[in-house]
Every structure is written in C-alpha cells, then in structure tokens.
Amino acid sequence: MLNNDALQQLKQLKQQLKSQKEVFSATVKDSGAKSGQVILDDGRQIFLPQEEMQKVFPHDRIKVTLCVDSKGQDFAEVEELIDSSLSEFTGQIIGRGKAVFVEPDVGRLSRWIFIPPHQLSGAKAGDFVRCRITQHPIKSGKPKAEVISIIGHPDQPYIEHNYIIDKHKLDLAWPESVQAEVDAIEAQAQEAIASANRKDMTCLSWLTIDAESTQDMDDALYAEALTDGGWLLRVAIADPAFWIKPDSALDVEARKRSTSVYLPKQTIPMLPESLSHNWCSLVPGEARLALVCELKVSEQGEVVSSELYQAKVRSQAKLSYDAVSDYLDGVEDNSVATENPELLPVIDCLQQVQEALNAYREQHAVCFENRPDYYFELDEQGKIAAIHRQHRSTANRLVEACMIAANCAAADFLAQKAPKAIYISHSGVRSDRLEDVKKLVAELLPEFDTEALNKPEGYRQLIHSLNNKSVDVPLRTIVSRQLERSLFSLEPGFHSGMGFERYTTFTSPIRKYNDLVLHRIIIALLDEQPVPEVATGLLDELQAGQQKARFSANEVEQWLKCQFMEDKVEQTFTATVVQVNPFGVLARLDDFGIDGFVDLRRKDPKFAYDPLYQQTSNGEQQFMLDQSIEVKVSSVDMKRRNLKLTLVAS
Template structure:
C-alpha cells in the first residue's frame, strides 16, 4: 500500500497533469498520412495522432483536449464533435473482399468509407457516385456513407463533365417550382408600351452555328462622317423580378457553364432559348445601344433604347468569315449590313490597337469529340475575323454602358482592373531597372502609363519574354460597385452588359441601365453580392478546368500510353521554384514538370523567370521536350517528365 506521502504525490501529479491540459474548439486539418492537426482559433496547429484522427474527418469542428505528449510536444485528443461540413460529396466505389466502400474525393480525406447494403442504391465497383455521410466516425472510428446517385463509370459518355458538376456542387436542374415560376412569368408577359419599334432595321446575329441562347444582334449603316452602330441585347430583366425565387436561383448559378460537349445554362431554356433569345424572324424586346462613330473610330454620341427588334438573319461565324474573304455567298441578302459592320470593325480595331490595349492573339486549338465525348483529335484554330468583328461591337456597347452608369453615379456593377498590384510596385520598378530602364519615369498607376508599359514590353526585342514575365506582378479584373479604370484594356471605365442570358452580372447591369432610362432609383448593388458572384464564377471555371484536365489526360494516355517512349514538343508556359507548366506545341495541352524530384538541385530566379542547375537551365517561353507519364487522380493535373538531355546549358 502507498503511504500518505506517496498518495499525496500522485494526487499532486494528477492535478498538475490536469492543469497542463487545455480544452478548446478547433478545426481538423487532414494530411495525406494517417495523422492530422487541430487548428486552434489562435492559429496554433496541434498534432492529432492517427488513432484520434479515426474519430474525425477533415474540416470537422471539434472540442479537443491539448496536453503534453512525448518529448513535451503538445498533442490533441478528440473529445466531442461540434459540427461536420462533410455533407454531400463525390467518390468512386471500390470493394475489398465482400465489403463495399466509396473512395471519397473530398479534400485530404484518404480513408475509404463503408457503404452498407441498404445504402448502395444499385452502385457497382468502379462507379462514380454522389454520396452523403450516413454515420460519422466520432463514436467508434467507423464511418459509413450512403450513395445518393450513380453518375456512371469510366465508359459513360461525358462522365468527366458529370463528375465535375457533382464535385463542385453546380446546379444542373430546375425544380418543378422554379419551372412553374418561369412559365408564369412568360405567360404574364411584360409591358411593351413605350418601347421603340426598331423591327425595320436589318439586325443580324453572328454566333456559333449551334447557339440557341442568342443574346445579341448587330446592325450598322454608313453616315456622312462614319457609321451608326446598333447593338441589340436580349432583355430578360422584366421577366425576372429582383429578389424573387427565380432571381435567387439564377443569381446562385451566376453564369452559364460551358464544358466540352455539355452546357449548363444559367437561365431556364424557356427564357434563354425561346422567349428572350433574339431568334431570326421573331419580334423580341431588347435593350439597344445606338452609337454614332466617326471615321477615326471615336464614339461621338450614344444612347440606350428600350426597343422591339427583329433579327433578319442568323449567321454563323464561319459563314460570315468565308463571306468576308470572298468564299461564301450565304449572307448575300444581308450584304449591306455585314459590309458596314466589317468596315466599322476595321476602324474600331485600329483605334483600339493604337490608343488602348487589345489582347494579343494566342494560338487556339479546337477539340474534336467522338460519340463517347472523348477527344478524337485536337486541331489548330485561329480566331476568325467575324469573331473579332462581334468582339469590337460588344466592346463599344460595354464601354458605353460603363460610361453611362458612371455619369449617372450608378452603383455598377463595373469591371475594374487596377493593373500592377499595389504591393508589387517597388518590384515592378526593379524589373524596369533591369530590363526596360526607359520605363522608369512612366507612372504605372495611370491608364496612359500602364498602356505605355505594356505596349513597350510587348514590342521589345529583348531576348527574354518581358511581357509574359511581368504577369506575376499584375492583379486580376474584378466586379466592383465603384467605377474605376480597366488597365488591361486601357480604358477609364468598363463593364459587361452584352450577355444577360448567360451572365448574372450582365443582367444586373441591364437593371441599372433600365432604371436610369426610366428615371427610377438606383437599385443599389452591394459589393458583397458581386463578391459572391465572383466566387460562383470561379467555382464554375474550376469545374470546367477539372473536367478538361481529365479529358486531356484520357487523350494523352491514348496517345502515349503514359510511357517514356513518345517525346512531345512543348514550351515553358509558367515557371516557379518547384518546376514549370509546359504547354504542348501541337495541342495546347498543359502539364507540370516537377523539378523537385530531379537529382540535380535547381535555383529559381524570379527576375529572369528561370530555373538553373549545374548542367541545365529552363526559362519562360523556352522550347522543351517532355514525356507524358500520368496524372494526379484528385486534381487531374497532368504530369510531364523531361526528355533526357533537355535544357542542357550551352557550352561556354
């Protein structure tokens, strides 16, 4: 038996151990290994051992007990689950013996989740599925999942797109209630009184041949000192009441999503493809820009008109392009309109090229899909003159909309681009000192200065690709309530208003323009709404990239077998301290070359955008040869390896 002193010592030790414990709420962070970390609200990351990680899932919010572990390092034990964000998720069905599991595609979660027989919903091994948690592992470390929907397997046509839609939580169906709302809105109609009748003007739409949600039509006529341009834009705003259930659903989608082989429309088809689409031969409500443009390409005056228009022809990009090159007579009945638009386009493009900034043409590629919605071939594809023509007309409409809202002190939305990041201005100055000292006295925070910098770098004959190298110092364009410069286009203000059937931000601009035309109160766009739209748009973009990488990996596997036998020509498209993105010359497909795995050690120079070892050197825009060796099944990033002797330094 222990004496009183020993018992007292034990009690004291126990009290000391309890005193050293800390019970706090934390967010669980998983890793690719079995252990994890508890991220406390004060920023500390406490080690969670494997046995404790069995009780939780990555992202869980839990009460943990922090106490000293081996060598005095703190360890977190899981005491109580507070909440789990893992609701619905996607994964792939797998079996082990007679047991059936789903391998989840959810963050860093690597463990398989057991699916009991009653929760399998007809799924088979190899099926890609959408699931939900059936039983959390907090009690005994044995989680269970249930299958909500079978998406298909590797041989299902379009499975890459379907999986991306489910993985990123994109809405791809309309509920019966929303369908009824759309039908009721269309049946109720809109007030046409007060709209200007422009049906006699020879509007034509120029778009892809298969396009059904036609949201713009063009007409131009020559004048004594230039042209009058009319840009008619589909006008769904009066059918969709702000704040309504339908409006909220469209806002949540934010944009139409264009996958290869599939489209998820932002707006119900009854509106986007029928009631509001500017289809040939049908009178349609439209918001019309009428702009007078002189022979120098300057917009001398403009106004927006709520109108009724009628498209006199649905023309395809290819047909118009062939007509303009003298190889096609299809649009002959619209010759005067097309010819006027073409002549106007040439003047507008020339003016923008000289006075503003036009995005440089980059080699584009067209994917040809087979019946299985897999890539059959990839062909070089140049941007057509007809596409550039439409683009210039849209730029006119967008910049006029921005100018009108700015003059009327509207709350936007505008599209702003501030150019160089504020925290990178000193670095930009150092860049100019090294490579373009003639730009040191130019102010990069002004539209004029930014344009001069970009134009100079683009035309530079320097051995390094200076224009590409400076991209890391630039911001991205954003939606804002305050009108500001769009440096990327070298314009004092800009917005987007020409795709209200496909982009919710454009629909918001329509509401603002129509409110101004009707002398109504500004609808008061809030920045939080625009930030939410931007996030939704980014999610849709990420889903498309995910599906595209998967399709590209399938194609390259078919082409190369992921074996180091088929060298592929490429160019360094992006570069960082860990390696570089290589873009294949013949197809435009991209993959990552990870130089961290290379036996040689490479040093990264941000100024020259290069990676250098003892024997080799790689820099931005450099031609390289690579093997395609596989892809990451979670991110679908394609993995390249360098062909031996690639990138060797020049002797001497």
C-alpha cells in the first residue's frame, strides 16, 4: 500500500504528464452508438472510445487530449467539461429490478439515466416525464437525474399530444398580463370597430372558405366581372395589428410563439381565442376590421394593377371547402346552392378568376404539383380511427390562387415603398448539388441551357421546358429533392420554387407573427407614418419558431401513424417511392400517406445506387422516384417510430 508521500508524488507525476500534453477544445457529436466522435475547434473529427463516450452527452463542450492506439489511430481522452447543453429533457421511466431509470428522448442519445428513489416524484414505470440532470457523467461515467413533472401514462387519452407539447415546451396557458390586455380589448371592441375611420365595404357580399372546423377566419373573398373584360378581385385580411400594439404583452407572447401550431385535432393558437376566434376573425354577420388587397385581373390572368387599403368588412357566410367544391364540381343538392343562393354569382366569379390566375401562373411562374393530402380521424383516446386521402379540391385551389395573388401584390408594394420588410426567398438548387443537377438535365434535356440553373430563375425555366416535353425519368421530382429551403429575408429576392420575382405572405396575421409584422409595416406606409423596423434577430426567431411547430406536428403524426399500423403487419399495400438511397427505398403507402423503408442491402443480386438519377437497380429490378410498387408491412418499431416494409414479388 502506498504511503502519503508516494501518493503525492504519483499525483504530481500525473499532473506533470497532463501539463505536457496539448489540450484541445471540442464538441461531442450526436451519436446513437456506444463510441463516438468529437469535433475539434479546428474542424478535425477524432474518435472517442466507448469508455470516454460514457463521460459525456451529445453536444457537450469539452477539453480533450489526443492519443494514439496500438494500431496508430488517433483517439481522444476527455479531460474536462466546459459546458453541457443537456439540462432538462423528456423521456419514459424504465424499471429494472429495484433500480429506476429514464430513457431520454434527446436526439440520438441511447443510454438510460439513473433516478434515485427519492427523486422520482411519484413516477412509475412506463410514465412519460420531464427530468433534470443532477449529476453529469464527466467524473464517474454515471449520470443521474430527477423527475420534475409527470406528463402522463401511455394509456391516457391524447398522451401523444401532451407529451410532444411538453417536450417542445409549447405554451397552452396565457400569462396574466396577456389576459388583462385581452379583457381591455373586449370591453371596447364593438365601439372601436364602429368608430374606426376606414373605408366601409360591409355592403359587399364577402364570403369565407375554410375547413368546417376553422374558427380563426383570417381571409374573406369577393369578386365581380368588369364591363371592359377581366375581373376585380378583393381579398380582405383580418387586421389584428389594430388591436395588438408593438411591445405589448400580447405582442411579446405572439412573437414568442411565432405561429399557431396545428396538431391532429388540436390547435395551439398564436393569439388568445377571444381574439383569433372573434374580434380578429372575419366571422359571418359581424363588422370586422381588415386590410384589403384589391386586384384588377385581366382575362388572361395577369394582375394589371393592385391597391392596398384599410376597410371594414362583413362576411355574409362561412362556407366550407367541401361545400364550395361540391357546388363548383356540379354535385346535385349541394348545400351552397340551397342555403346561400345569393352568393353563387360571387363564387362563380371567383372560380373564373382562379382559372385565369392559374393559367397565367402556369405560363409565367411555377404551379404546385397536385399531390394528395391525408386527414386523420381521431377517436376519443386521441388515436387514429381512420385516415382519409384527399386531393386538393376545387375550392382549395380557388382560395390558394387568390391568396398567392394578394401576397405577390403585397411583396410588390413593399419592394417599392419600404426600405426593409419580411420577404420569403428561395435560391433554387443547392450549391452542393448544382453540378449533378446540371449534368442530369444536360443528359435528359440536351436543348436546355444548364447555365441558367446558376441563377434562381433557372428552376422556373426548367419547369417550363419540362411542361413542353415528356421524359422517361421523373426529372422534376429529382430536381425538387435537391432544392434549398425557402428562407425569410429583409430584402426582396427571387422565389425559385414558385417562380416569382419576389414573394411574401401577409394573409395569415392571426396565425403567423411575420404576417402580423407586415401588416404594421403596410399600414404605416398607407398612413404615411414612420415604418417600424424589423427587430434584430426576428427572422432567425421566426424561422426557429416555425421549425419547432413543424417538428412538433410531425412527431405527433408519426407516433399516431405507427400506432395505426401496428395491427396491419403482414398486410400488403400499394406504395409510391419517395426517396432512394444506397441502402434501399423509402415508400409512401398510397392509402394512408405513411412512409416505410424497404431495405435492399441483403438482396441478391446486389443493388447499385445511382446518385445522379436517384435510382437503384440490380439488373433484375429497378426503383426510381414516383414509381408505384407493392409492399408488405414487415414490422413497426414504436421506439424509433418507423415502419419496415418488404417488397411483394410481382
């Protein structure tokens, strides 16, 4: 046994050896494996062995020293924790004998964390919980956590919704300061509307077209034919900017939320319901304040002039997409014809405007492909009882065309008059995929000048070329998979995906904070007042907020989809290939819109993947995007929430 002097000497020797090593700052990569990697601040990626990986969490900032193993390979040893971003998280309680753990729902982290009995807060095995790290594993490799709150048990109704809401910290309640402002608005709302100095357009036959369950109606439509040809289209947009003042408690909360979140059968609104469903909503039979976009549309579908102004409007009826589609599609005994015959001339006129606008857009911009949507019917437990496949209806296309036209007019107005605003730009093909796309297009459309793809408007030119020529390969789908995401910008820029010189949205100010901000800018310009500046960092906040909303909805949907498919294992379905990679194909079940993966790695003969054409083949079989295939559900992985499919022999 070493005496104290020997121990002290050994300690000093270790410190001396450590001081002689070069120490690097690094970040731990997110990994689901037992071993992992760190990224040094100079960009190098270094292997982190299993015993060292046990000391850290994904994304930890740490200090490491570099070592070399017996095979001459570099690896890192953890020396010190700089900072850890993992503090609170959600997960599920796991019991093993007398010990209790939590399985974190954090990226690709795949380790259980011990919870001492006195820190369970009553949680039991199977419960979904929110936890806090109480001991980082940096010293012992053994992390600990405590339960902060119990979200619920798997058998509780709507547990999937409640869990994802907690995981992403989506706010259901409103601060007292917000409620106080709402109460003040409600107390004087009727009088404020009556006394507002605005153009009175309540005599027109405005109508709203939304889903049957929609309560936050933020747009109303009216159209009439002009005697000299063409139409006058008016789009009235609800005006929450009148009620919500910058930097008020309502404004701060709306900015924090960024957008309404739409989960299956549940909406988490950006604004309190007394505003979004009443005073800011274009409810039928009630005078409401609006920002109106008036457009003169030629018989060819070109918007030849536009004007924005503040007005009072009164919707004559709340119509549903299904009811309006039934009327326009000639369904007998439709409810619109029997209940709202006075609105039929307006609906007919709107349909003529839609047809003209879309025909013009087809020639001069880029139209969306008509792909199906899927609607979930939930039972009392919040589980999927049925999935209904729907194509965009006639009424959907009508409303979409009017909204796009109004948004383009708003973008033109802002570009002419505002130094900075909020636009949506889209730069086209990703820079890292551009050369491959150009090579593919050159092979399939040799007459097309691929240098055009160097500019955002090149995608529009490509789509127009494809509209006039048939190719055996799904070129449009292949290219669309290699486009950049659209982004918010302070200055107008080309929107490649839609084929517009500039674009923005202002038609959903009840649901999206960026639209609310644009209302303030437009109204300031109309009133010849100083234009409010777009706050520093706002665009990044909006992008992050909308991404969180999208992730939340996707996670709930994927969870429910997997549950729905559990009793369909071994059943056969028709599917469409939506992605191809070196390992297999991702296919979407046509009946349900649910994706599953077909692993081709063990097939014989071996498949060879062609990244240029996004297809894979083995001489006997070939799979490409948009291809229809027959598949069987082989398994449902509820932990990873995904489906595995196998091919059905043709």
